[in-house]
């Protein structure tokens with residue numbers, strides 16, 4: 001599937017799916033990207049997260065060669081997006097946020113045309129059939145693009161990005177405003193492509209999607225990457241579990257530093273490790289404070305996101 005290998009005297013190196021080095025991007029005086037270094041390996045399912053304005057779409061448009069970086073370099077499957085634009089672009093399929101389409105073709109014609117644009121001929125037709133079926137477009141294959149409903153158009157545009165069978169697929173908020181059925185169908189199909197070896201890069205505002213699907217996550221804030229790790233490690237290191245307690249007496253002073261929220265007789269403690277539950281119980285027992293009710297809530301990627309990106313969502317400058 002177009003994987004690219006480099007040979008040197010001692011070993012075979014597989015090119016990274018995406019290699020981003022020292023990228024900055026200025027729009028006039030405003031620096032939208034402030035030094036991004038990121039490597040995504042072939043076969044990864046990767047999430048790029050961040051609040052509005054963090055720079056995700058700008059980074060994606062630089063990957064696709066639609067805009068030029070102010071400084072730095074991006075390689076797709078080993079190909080520089082500028083000096084080897086065509087090869088880099090052929091290796092990439094980008095599902096954009098906005099719905100832009102050509103109204104003159106039906107779905108199948110549009111997909112064939114798109115694949116042809118990337119140098120693919122009739123040998124690519126079985127793949128186009130697979131994409132049409134995988135995205136639930138079989139009944140609409142001969143329908144003109146302008147006659148499709150909004151949801152079906154969204155499916156067709158996802159299919160369009162995949163038509164040339166790119167090894168690296170970037171999905172920029174593909175599920176924004178789509179119904180549950182399409183969301184589930186899309187993820188089942190994209191997971192299948194990932195299992196076949198395609199690299200998937202996803203930006204989404206639905207953090208539970210990133211948590212369920214992605215092995216690794218980069219969180220961006222104001223043009224920088226503020227966290228880059230496996231989903232599991234981010235959850236372990238940055239997410240606090242919440243212990244809600246209803247007590248008969250006042251919370252002992254030793255536990256005050258853990259308080260996240262207090263409402264009436266309910267107090268919520270933030271715990272970084274499960275073992276802290278034992279400590280809390282011991283301190284309460286020693287202080288002879290009884291527990292009326294207790295609930296432990298697991299942390300999720302949303303907590304990590306809020307911890308790292310904080311309340312400055314959308315802040316600029």
Ligand SMILES: Nc1ncnc2c1ncn2[C@@H]1O[C@H](COP(=O)(O)OP(=O)(O)OP(=O)(O)O)[C@@H](O)[C@H]1O
Pocket residue numbers: 027030032050051052053054055056057058059316
């Ligand atoms: N062509 C442009 N001219 C000037 N500023 C721009 C331009 N494109 C993007 N920006 C600015 O760069 C910053 C990053 O925008 P970008 O669209 O990359 O963010 P994003 O993380 O994709 O946000 P969202 O989640 O809302 O899509 C924003 O402050 C935006 O206003």
